[in-house]
Amino acid sequence: MIQTLLEPCDRKTYGQRLQEAAEKLGKSKRTVQRLVKKWEEEGLEAIAPTNRSDKGNFRIEEQLQEFIIKTYKNGNKGSRRVTRKQVYLRTKAKAEELGINPPSHMTVYRILQPLIEKQEKKKSIRSPGWRGSQLSVKTRAGQDLSVEYSNHVWQCDHTRADILLVDQYGELLSRPWLTTVIDTYSRCIMGINLGFDAPSSQVVALALRHAILPKYYIPDYQLSEEWGTYGKPEHFYTDGGKDFRSNHLQQISVQLGFVCHLRDRPSEGGIVERPFKTLNLEFFSALPGYTGSNVQERPEDAEKEACLTLRQLEQKLVLVRRQASG
Numbered sequence: 668m669i670q671t672l673l674e675p676c677d678r679k680t681y682g683q684r685l686q687e688a689a690e691k692l693g694k695s696k697r698t699v700q701r702l703v704k705k706w707e708e709e710g711l712e713a714i715a716p717t718n719r720s721d722k723g724n725f726r727i728e729e730q731l732q733e734f735i736i737k738t739y740k741n742g743n744k745g746s747r748r749v750t751r752k753q754v755y756l757r758t759k760a761k762a763e764e765l766g767i768n769p770p771s772h773m774t775v776y777r778i779l780q781p782l783i784e785k786q787e788k789k790k791s792i793r794s795p796g797w798r799g800s801q802l803s804v805k806t807r808a809g810q811d812l813s814v815e816y817s818n819h820v821w822q823c824d825h826t827r828a829d830i831l832l833v834d835q836y837g838e839l840l841s842r843p844w845l846t847t848v849i850d851t852y853s854r855c856i857m858g859i860n861l862g863f864d865a866p867s868s869q870v871v872a873l874a875l876r877h878a879i880l881p882k883y884y885i886p887d888y889q890l891s892e893e894w895g896t897y898g899k900p901e902h903f904y905t906d907g908g909k910d911f912r913s914n915h916l917q918q919i920s921v922q923l924g925f926v927c928h929l930r931d932r933p934s935e936g937g938i939v940e941r942p943f944k945t946l947n948l949e950f951f952s953a954l955p956g957y958t959g960s961n962v963q964e965r966p967e968d969a970e971k972e973a974c975l976t977l978r979q980l981e982q983k984l985v986l987v988r989r990q991a992s993g
Contacts, residue, residue, distance in 0.1 A: 668692060668699070669706050670924050706921075727770045727778075734761050735778050743786075751776050751783075802852065804904055807929040812902060820851040821900035821925075822939035823874060823911070825866040829947045831956040831973040832980060839973055842958065843980065845946070846870055848878040849939045851904065855896050856942060856988045858882075861981045866908065868915035875919070888982050900925045906936060950987050954980075 668688040676684070689696045735758050742749025755775040762769035802814040814820045825846045832840050846860040858878025864870055882894040903920060905911040907929045920927050930936055951957050956973030959966060975983075 669703055670921055672699075672703050673707075727774055728762075728765075728767055730765070731758060731762060731767070731770060732778060734758060735775055736782065739779055739782055751779055754779060804851065804935060805931040806904070807907065807931050809931075810928070812904065812928060814851045817850050817853045817855075818898040818900055820902040820904050821857060821878070822849045822851055822904045822936070823847065823871060824906065824936060824939045824943070825870070825908075826940075826943040826947075828861075828951055828980075829958045829960055830951045830954055830975070830980065831958060831969055832975055832977055833956075833973050835976060837974070839970055840977075843977060844870070845943070845984075846874040847939065847942055848874050849942065850896070850900075851938055854938065854941075857896050857898075859984065859988070861977065861984060863977070866910050868910045868913040871910055871916060872919060879923075884985065888985055890986065894985065894988070899923060903927045904930065906930050906933065946984075946987075950984070954983070 668691065671684050672681070672688060685696050685699060688699050692699060694702075735754055738754050738757055739749060739751075741747075742754070752772070755772045758775055759769040804812050804814065804820065806812055812820060823846065825844055827842050828845045830842060832843055834840055841863065843861055843863055844865060846866065847856055848858040849855070850857050858874050858876075860870055860874040860877060862870070862873075879897060879899055881897045884890055884894070903925050905927070910916070911927070911929065916927060947960060952959075954975060956969055956975060957966065958969045
């Protein structure tokens, strides 16, 4: 909503957008205007909701809470089924037996809601991929995100490259980190970031910048064709690492107009992880300083043979990035 209200427009259009935002958020127009002003002055943290310290706690005897959960779980084992109302009635009888005030049916339902949602989520889980003619990925929030065209859904992840590098004087450094941004629909590598900094929101921002902007390389790179992929995603789909859950990345997404989603399960990262495997097995393995993925089975001469600098490796990586796509 903030993104929409910050876009240039005439007075009438702004009024319409403000009215729509107020209706969608369930707040007054004045409140929405205050939120926009806070965002402009202080960023995302200024409008982030604060949780009550007692959130998640219920005003009910702990003994009864345990009884409610146990009754529901035991009543839904195997082929047996028990409803929320049946749990409430049994809880009410248990409370009378103990001589304490019974909880309301709504309190019982609130206690059971997380269990019910967890069960429903398990029922709906399936592997990501093609559903008929439609590609789909599943988010941690339980949403099936349909992928319909290029630049619709991008994915991003990091890996430690299986190769040792040296500095400009030939002194041994370490293995670099490689961050890639992949277009889910086409499986093209949209952008990369190669460096010695561990994964962070700043590293993600650099990889996104490379992916979004058109790419121009000097003749030293000896490219036979341009790296023509660029643009802006509508959705950004990642694992649950703290770099992807940071306020910094949320601010970037609001400013650029895309939505961040977390993967439902680790196994759903195949599209973005596949290029890492291809690069390690078919690209890094042919270079001096290759370490292999198993530290215990590292080639004895890996340290002695290492001779590439970060810039030299980046040049080679740009040349072969098409092999790792799709």
